Amino acid sequence: xxxxxxxxxxxxxxxxxxxxxxxxxxxxxxxxxxxxxxxxxxxxxxxxxxxxxxxxxxxxxxxxxxxxxxxxxxxxxxxxxxxxxxxxxxxxxxxxxxxxxxxxxxxxxxxxxxxxxxxxxxxxxxxxxxxxxxxxxxxxxxxxxxxxxxxxxxxxxxxxxxxxxxxxxxxxxxxxxxxxxxxxxxxxxxxxxxxxxxxxxxxxxxxxxxxxxxxxxxxxxxxxxxxxxxxxxxxxxxxxxxxxxxxxxxxxxxxxxxxxxxxxxxxxxxxxxxxxxxxxxxxxxxxxxxxxxxxxxxxxxxxxxxxxxxxxxxxxxxxxxxxxxxxxxxxxxxxxxxxxxxxxxxxxxxxxxxxxxxxxxxxxxxxxxxxxxxxxxx
Amino acid sequence: xxxxxxxxxxxxxxxxxxxxxxxxxxxxxxxxxxxxxxxxxxxxxxxxxxxxxxxxxxxxxxxxxxxxxxxxxxxxxxxxxxxxxxxxxxxxxxxxxxxxxxxxxxxxxxxxxxxxxxxxxxxxxxxxxxxxxxxxxxxxxxxxxxxxxxxxxxxxxxxxxxxxxxxxxxxxxxxxxxxxxxxxxxxxxxxxxxxxxxxxxxxxxxxxxxxxxxxxxxxxxxxxxxxxxxxxxxxxxxxxxxxxxxxxxxxxxxxxxxxxxxxxx
Numbered sequence: 001x002x003x004x005x006x007x008x009x010x011x012x013x014x015x016x017x018x019x020x021x022x023x024x025x026x027x028x029x030x031x032x033x034x035x036x037x038x039x040x041x042x043x044x045x046x047x048x049x050x051x052x053x054x055x056x057x058x059x060x061x062x063x064x065x066x067x068x069x070x071x072x073x074x075x076x077x078x079x080x081x082x083x084x085x086x087x088x089x090x091x092x093x094x095x096x097x098x099x100x101x102x103x104x105x106x107x108x109x110x111x112x113x114x115x116x117x118x119x120x121x122x123x124x125x126x127x128x129x130x131x132x133x134x135x136x137x138x139x140x141x142x143x144x145x146x147x148x149x150x151x152x153x154x155x156x157x158x159x160x161x162x163x164x165x166x167x168x169x170x171x172x173x174x175x176x177x178x179x180x181x182x183x184x185x186x187x188x189x190x191x192x193x194x195x196x197x198x199x200x201x202x203x204x205x206x207x208x209x210x211x212x213x214x215x216x217x218x219x220x221x222x223x224x225x226x227x228x229x230x231x232x233x234x235x236x237x238x239x240x241x242x243x244x245x246x247x248x249x250x251x252x253x254x255x256x257x258x259x260x261x262x263x264x265x266x267x268x269x270x271x272x273x274x275x276x277x278x279x280x281x282x283x284x285x286x287x288x289x290x291x292x293x294x295x296x297x298x299x300x301x302x303x304x305x306x307x308x309x310x311x312x313x314x315x316x317x318x319x320x321x322x323x324x325x326x327x328x329x330x331x332x333x334x335x336x337x338x339x340x341x342x343x344x345x346x347x348x349x350x351x352x353x354x355x356x357x358x359x360x361x362x363x364x365x366x367x368x369x370x371x372x373x374x375x376x377x378x
Numbered sequence: 379x380x381x382x383x384x385x386x387x388x389x390x391x392x393x394x395x396x397x398x399x400x401x402x403x404x405x406x407x408x409x410x411x412x413x414x415x416x417x418x419x420x421x422x423x424x425x426x427x428x429x430x431x432x433x434x435x436x437x438x439x440x441x442x443x444x445x446x447x448x449x450x451x452x453x454x455x456x457x458x459x460x461x462x463x464x465x466x467x468x469x470x471x472x473x474x475x476x477x478x479x480x481x482x483x484x485x486x487x488x489x490x491x492x493x494x495x496x497x498x499x500x501x502x503x504x505x506x507x508x509x510x511x512x513x514x515x516x517x518x519x520x521x522x523x524x525x526x527x528x529x530x531x532x533x534x535x536x537x538x539x540x541x542x543x544x545x546x547x548x549x550x551x552x553x554x555x556x557x558x559x560x561x562x563x564x565x566x567x568x569x570x571x572x573x574x575x576x577x578x579x580x581x582x583x584x585x586x587x588x589x590x591x592x593x594x595x596x597x598x599x600x601x602x603x604x605x606x607x608x609x610x611x612x613x614x615x616x617x618x619x620x621x622x623x624x625x626x627x628x629x630x631x632x633x634x635x636x637x638x639x640x641x642x643x
Contacts, residue, residue, distance in 0.1 A: 028628065029594070029621040029622060029628075030621075030622075055594075057596065061516075061519050061523075062512060062513070062515075062516035062519055062520075063516050063517065063518065063519020063520035063521070063522060063523045064519065064520075064523050065596050065597075066512075066516075066517075066520045066523075066572070066596075066597060067405075067520055067523040067524065067527070069595075069596060069597050069622060069623040069624070070403065070404050070405030070406070070473070070597070070623070071405045071406075071527070073622060073623070073624060073627075073628075074405065074406050074410065074624050074627055077624070077627040077628060078409065078412075078627065085527060086523070086526040086527050087523070088523075098526075127526065130526060134525060325438070
């Protein structure tokens with residue numbers, strides 16, 4: 001069907017001037033050669049002040065100008081088109097118009113750029129909403145990080161012949177905090193300390209809160225004198241009853257300072273690393289069972305193991321973020337840990353864990369990582 | 379992991395040619411040089427790379443401490459030179475990479491034969507009599523700009539490669555990929571690059587240098603190019619007719635001509 005007689009509103013002139021978007025045409029260097037009425041109305045800038053006098057990038061906020069020069073202009077030159085770039089255009093009265101722009105570069109027959117055509121969409125409301133989303137996301141990340149920090153604060157046991165070092169590295173900012181934790185505390189027996197390392201499934205505030213609950217529960221159970229294996233059994237019951245922390249992996253240990261006796265039980269967690277003076281570092285693969293709350297009751301009580309450490313030995317507990325990388329196998333990561341730990345064995349516990357984490361932690365920080373080292377009788 | 383893998387090093391030209399190392403600036407990757415390097419590949423050993431976090435680099439090699447200043451990036455350049463056993467290097471650095479080259483050449487002068495600094499700025503923020511062109515607030519504004527733009531870009535953007543001329547159907551996917559970068563790392567790089575002050579390092583450079591200054595460069599204004607030229611002990615300034623901050627893209631012929639003249643001198 002055809003419409004009889006073209007209304008003035010449908011003329012090309014009208015379609016351009018009063019389009020529902022700002023419309024500019026510029027030279028390749030950004031100098032404005034044409035601009036429509038909508039753009040004038042939105043910005044308060046007049047075409048006689050723009051055409052031949054200003055470049056498009058001159059109309060942007062200073063930060064946006066850098067973005068324009070370092071991202072937008074190169075992209076346009078390389079691809080001939082860019083879409084959905086967020087900018088702020090400074091209006092005549094100094095206020096800013098948040099906008100999304102699309103641009104197309106038009107070349108002559110030799111491929112030389114002649115004109116850039118840009119449409120400008122008012123994105124005021126969208127930007128406000130995005131700002132809210134960004135703020136909310138940052139707030140949540142910060143809260144989780146703060147929660148995790150406060151849960152992990154507190155002093156470490158100190159005594160002659162005992163050297164304890166810890167390090168906690170949260171995932172890189174921008175990702176949510178995970179649920180890794182460490183703990184070291186005196187037990188009722190005066191010369192025995194409890195050592196714990198664990199990793200709660202999940203991320204964010206929920207994982208941090210779960211970690212806090214389990215950490216407190218382990219401390220409370222340990223204070224009743226339970227050995228590591230029985231402690232894990234009791235923690236299973238706690239996790240099941242209160243529906244918290246299922247599939248958490250953790251390692252509970254007790255270390256006697258006089259006897260240098262290490263008793264430990266490992267619920268699905270990477271094995272502790274033992275560094276004895278004059279010997280190759282090795283992993284302690286005994287006392288293992290499944291992660292929390294998935295241990296079959298029919299298997300009887302969880303196992304545990306014990307070894308006596310040579311004087312000056314170091315035991316290192318860690319979470320999987322230390323040895324896992326996306327690009328290689330766990331075995332490779334653990335072999336690297338053996339090498340790195342050996343080369344830093346003579347350092348103090350604190351500088352030892354620092355050196356190990358620096359050498360091993362996947363710098364992409366996709367996961368949290370926790371290390372806890374204790375040296376006895378050194 | 380070698381520096382060659384980490385920085386996605388790509389080589390062209392004869393192995394026994396004079397080495398030319400091209401370093402891209404903030405915001406893009408080695409494709410920034412695609413109109414320039416082919417002009418040198420006949421008789422030079424052309425070395426292209428991506429800074430960690432940009433282009434095809436290994437983002438997992440990013441370390442906040444190592445890259446807390448431009449020295450970390452200069453260290454990468456030196457590692458690449460060492461692994462390839464390069465000497466008498468012509469280093470061509472654009473934008474922030476110009477200063478990365480300055481730092482590398484000050485560190486190991488014996489490796490470098492010539493420096494070509496395209497749109498260099500040793501300090502972007504005004505300081506007393508020194509006019510860098512920006513205020514601290516302006517740089518914060520840049521970070522906001524980056525934030526609002528990354529919102530629309532999926533973090534899982536496919537690792538598409540530029541220049542798939544034989545597969546035009548990829549054209550749509552390629553949108554904005556040339557500037558692909560890990561958002562967190564890019565933000566960190568922006569902060570390090572634009573907050574840095576390397577004015578004092580210029581005097582440490584003994585390598586003969588060329589400063590290429592564009593007209594109307596809002597990022598590295600003319601007075602900044604003059605400052606760099608004045609402070610470098612052995613330097614010449616060439617003003618290009620090209621406007622903007624990326625003559626390597628907007629005026630490759632003029633850029634190549636100026637570099638050739640400098641190398642022939």
